[in-house]
Amino acid sequence: MKVYEFEGFPNPARIRIALAEKNLADQVEFVQIDVPEIEHQTAAFLEKNPSGAVPVLELDDGTTISECTAITEYLDHVAGEPTLTGRTPQERAVISMMQRRAEAGVLDAVSTYFHHATPGLGPDIEGYQCAEWGDHQRDRALAGMAYLDGVLAARPYLAGDAFSVADITAFIGLGFADFAKIEIPEEYGYLAAWRERVAARPSIAA
């Protein structure tokens, strides 16, 4: 398997964590796509992912999978028991729901703020920006964090007793918020305690 990524970017980091959780990192060849040099817009890369985004997983038969949720789903099912996306239909549904809430409510909101309300990756890469919408997404991200804090008041991880892909998404969302200089309110104590717990996992701390 190959993973096309740009190391340090939020979405590739989600897959790095999933690979580490599944003990699959040494079975993957990482290929860097130099986004600041606009390599993600070359014809060769757009062939692999028409949306031009990293990461992309390329299987040995040449099939390319993009979208982090699809890549994580795949990795979770090719090695060992599915531990990141759930075993039973009900577990799977709760994890999928919480993953989507963390994604839409925090990670995507922070990303839109960064790419629209700040210079983002610079004028050559950003193209169209809508500052008003970007600013609004900052408030949406804060509301998303408030929601996650409430969830974590009642359970140790976002989808229940076990760490899952929902936690990966939210953790990366908070890291992106730091990078984009969105201050995470201190009163979200459950969120802060969860974040420390997640940061200490070998898949992240190592």
Place this chain on the structure above:
Amino acid sequence: MKVYEFEGFPNPARIRIALAEKNLADQVEFVQIDVPEIEHQTAAFLEKNPSGAVPVLELDDGTTISECTAITEYLDHVAGEPTLTGRTPQERAVISMMQRRAEAGVLDAVSTYFHHATPGLGPDIEGYQCAEWGDHQRDRALAGMAYLDGVLAARPYLAGDAFSVADITAFIGLGFADFAKIEIPEEYGYLAAWRERVAARPSIAA
């Protein structure tokens, strides 16, 4: 099982189709949430889905599942073989990727256009609107349709030879585009032919 919905709305329609495909419709009690009367913002409904959106699936043990992808995933795994979300890890990953592309590139883009660049559901329900962003999403939806047309030039359904949840999402996205008066370009002939094929399925035509 109960499904909280508002009949005729795009996201509830996705679940109606999934239920029909899985022959599960008669095992579900449908409960109407009167969105025009703002029933989706009552404390009782926000308890079931904090984002206030329909549909919500309520299991017999009281667990509530929102987000259409999570609901469809659940329905696909509680009855029969999983036919909408894939059987093997690779099938699952391709379907999940294509579903997300149809969702982000068409259905969500059309929805944002409708709720931001048109009066949408009216001032009492819409609250904040960003017309500039909404207008931009119309172009994004058209680009999404162009992409899907290209995919369908090479295969009969969005994720390959078989109908899947990706097709449900895209089909509902096109219906929402009609409703929002986004004209689907006539030159997308593969998309038009696929749409007719999907519309003729018993789960939709009946």
